[in-house]
Amino acid sequence: LACLLAATFGLSATAQAMTVGFSQIGSESGWRTSETESIKAEAQQRGIELKFSDAQQKQENQIKALRSFIAQGVDAILLAPVVETGWDQVLKEAKDAGIPVVLVDRGVKVKDEGLYLTKVASDFVEEGRLAGSWLAAETSGKCDLVELQGTVGSSAAIDRKTGFAQVVDLFPRMHVLRSQSGDFTRAGGKMVMESFLKAENGGKGLCAVYAHNDDMALGAIQAIKEAGLKPGKDLKVISIDAVPDIFKAMAEGETNATIELSPNLGGPAFDAIDAAKAGKAVPKWIKVQGPLYLPDTAAAEYQRRSQ
Numbered sequence: 001l002a003c004l005l006a007a008t009f010g011l012s013a014t015a016q017a018m019t020v021g022f023s024q025i026g027s028e029s030g031w032r033t034s035e036t037e038s039i040k041a042e043a044q045q046r047g048i049e050l051k052f053s054d055a056q057q058k059q060e061n062q063i064k065a066l067r068s069f070i071a072q073g074v075d076a077i078l079l080a081p082v083v084e085t086g087w088d089q090v091l092k093e094a095k096d097a098g099i100p101v102v103l104v105d106r107g108v109k110v111k112d113e114g115l116y117l118t119k120v121a122s123d124f125v126e127e128g129r130l131a132g133s134w135l136a137a138e139t140s141g142k143c144d145l146v147e148l149q150g151t152v153g154s155s156a157a158i159d160r161k162t163g164f165a166q167v168v169d170l171f172p173r174m175h176v177l178r179s180q181s182g183d184f185t186r187a188g189g190k191m192v193m194e195s196f197l198k199a200e201n202g203g204k205g206l207c208a209v210y211a212h213n214d215d216m217a218l219g220a221i222q223a224i225k226e227a228g229l230k231p232g233k234d235l236k237v238i239s240i241d242a243v244p245d246i247f248k249a250m251a252e253g254e255t256n257a258t259i260e261l262s263p264n265l266g267g268p269a270f271d272a273i274d275a276a277k278a279g280k281a282v283p284k285w286i287k288v289q290g291p292l293y294l295p296d297t298a299a300a301e302y303q304r305r306s307q
């Protein structure tokens, strides 16, 4: 029917109902669940048929999903890549089939950047630098801390670590004593934080924890409390995402700062596909930016975001 209407009314290909495949990583964090919901809602609002695939954190499942989307002849693909490397072959298959791929929220390392249309994502290195700068200012550049990394091999974990380290390296009395992956999950954050606390004399000499996302910070907060310390006071806590639950913890004085990563990436991603199909130029990186939030606005932010 869409084709018939398009032919009858002379509508362009972009105005016809599009079919888009979306390969999502999984649902490891509150942020990712919001991203999935937001992209599904945006597709529905635009009349796009979205074929959704949940990879359960496995790259092999994402590659299978992409191949299935290609076989089904979708008009475009959204890919949230779990890790950075290993995408060249399947992206080439999509390109050979004439299907544009938009990366959402994370990046890839490929030999030829022409294999994907664009990336809609924040600058993770910048987020790491912002977290490091806040902590340096807050502690006058003197802090022994631990770091909870995201999924091993993901651009989010690699770049957030890099940006943070760039700032810490400027301060001779700031040290990352331990750094390990909690896989972006609440349970992972709690488990790794428990082991950090055990290894660091119950956490007594520690000044802070830097978590690559809010869910791991929420897990760490639990572990700190169970160890008899006060998160947000005995140990400062800083993380990234700005999910509703972190604002609740912040309003209760249990965490100190979060950097926002908007989960609403569907709008710019679908706009980029429309632009490409209309023959317009699309930038290689569509950057999203978010501010740092502190306790002064936490209660209001929690109320606003949890409605």
Ligand code: AHR
Residues within 6 Å of the ligand: 028, 029, 030, 031, 032, 105, 106, 156, 184, 212, 213, 214, 215, 240, 241, 261
């Ligand atoms: O790629 C973005 C990161 O992935 C988010 O910060 C995290 O919560 C998610 O799982």
